[in-house]
Amino acid sequence: MTTTPAAAPTTDWLRLDQQICFSLNAASRAFGGVYRVILKDLGLTYPQYLVMLVLWEHGELPVKKLGEHLRLDSGTLSPLLKRLETAGLVRRERSARDERSVEVRLTDEGVALRERALQVPRRIMGATGFDIDEIRALRERLDELTGALDSATLEQQP
Amino acid sequence: MTTTPAAAPTTDWLRLDQQICFSLNAASRAFGGVYRVILKDLGLTYPQYLVMLVLWEHGELPVKKLGEHLRLDSGTLSPLLKRLETAGLVRRERSARDERSVEVRLTDEGVALRERALQVPRRIMGATGFDIDEIRALRERLDELTGALDSATLEQQP
């Protein structure tokens, strides 16, 4: 075997691409790892925690609205919500007004869990080593990126 | 400082937390969506593309090393590599020196696919709307974050 790989890597675009998507992918999973450890106490997975955050803020929402907040569809949410229901944190009830819709609402237990969740953000912040302003700046950058990527995805589909 | 009884929480840390993890999670999945569209031509998923990027750069390496580059373990890589092998892009062979190890190497077809992949980074860059320097700055920030999160995860596991 020759020691030199296929192509000259100096201005290697694939290598650059590697860096970009690796970084985001790795950061996302590293974040997931930290949340996994911290959320184990609460009996929640990271995506379940995200759902609970939305419910703690809004109290009660149809699956559709929940999905809009989280950019997730029913294919992901339906089984996840079933697990939260089995855990006794939420109830799912067909809306009386529109029987296509399913209202998701917190149980007393689900509301109570919020108290224990209040410590989570501080621990996450500690793990990042970033301060509030740095986090905010990064967040704005990421939202900008997400917006650009979403519109690009839509344009690419016709 | 007494807190408001019911809904209105302190400085709403949970809401802030929501913003942070939502943003990273959303950006990661938005990125995945763009890659999914672009990579469909090549017959690769996004994680498979990441594996191919490493192989295009290094030519051949054991599963262990591949996992270190991608921070993935054999539980993820084994089935993924089987699919790449079925697709005819890689071969997996037990190392003669150390029979515990499995060497992953590109087939001719796998090497050839690199040519078609060369267009991917440009299309991704276009979709982001960011220029090289912005991407690089974001990447450095994310790597910093990942490093902090990883060491925090390790410290928490004694």
Next chain:
DNA sequence: GGCCATTTAGTTGTGTGCAATTTAATTGTG
């Protein structure tokens, strides 16, 4: 009122991610 397109959840199938376990090979130690 009757019919059809749309909307909303749910289901199915594929592909990760990761923890935990298993199997086989290698290494370290007495």
Next chain:
DNA sequence: CACAATTAAATTGCACACAACTAAATGGCC
């Protein structure tokens, strides 16, 4: 050399994501 500890892959089980599809309910439109 024997044998326990370690290491590398693979396997198993669970939980997302997401595309594609199904089923039920609603809303328009004539």
